Amino acid sequence: MLVSTMNDIPGQEIVQVFGEVAGLTVRSRSIGTNIGASFRSLGGGEIPEYTQLLYQSRHEAIMRMCQHAMAFGANAIVAMRFDCNEIAGTMSEVAAYGTAVRTKPAQG
Numbered sequence: 529m530l531v532s533t534m535n536d537i538p539g540q541e542i543v544q545v546f547g548e549v550a551g552l553t554v555r556s557r558s559i560g561t562n563i564g565a566s567f568r569s570l571g572g573g574e575i576p577e578y579t580q581l582l583y584q585s586r587h588e589a590i591m592r593m594c595q596h597a598m599a600f601g602a603n604a605i606v607a608m609r610f611d612c613n614e615i616a617g618t619m620s621e622v623a624a625y626g627t628a629v630r631t632k633p634a635q636g
Contacts, residue, residue: 531605535606537604540631542629546600546601546628551596555585555619556619585622586624589624603630604631608625609625610624
């Protein structure tokens with residue numbers, strides 16, 4: 529499954545549009561992660577525990593979005609975007625969304 533943040537794919541022609549597809553995940557930070565991150569935040573800089581949590585969440589959201597697109601028969605997703613929110617101060621919601629399409633190699 530080809531996923532692009534652009535509205536088109538160079539070298540490909542969009543031959544069918546299936547519509548919006550999305551993938552969503554909600555993750556909670558464990559008490560251990562919160563404690564470790566709290567100590568790290570005192571010194572400033574990156575908090576690797578949260579960085580890893582968000583990378584995993586984005587990957588999971590993309591995979592779910594791709595499964596949604598495949599269910600329509602799409603072979604690509606264009607105009608993909610992320611949306612992230614906090615829920616109740618302890619959970620992170622990550623959504624990936626885009627437009628499911630069928631493409632073929634462009635002529636000429």
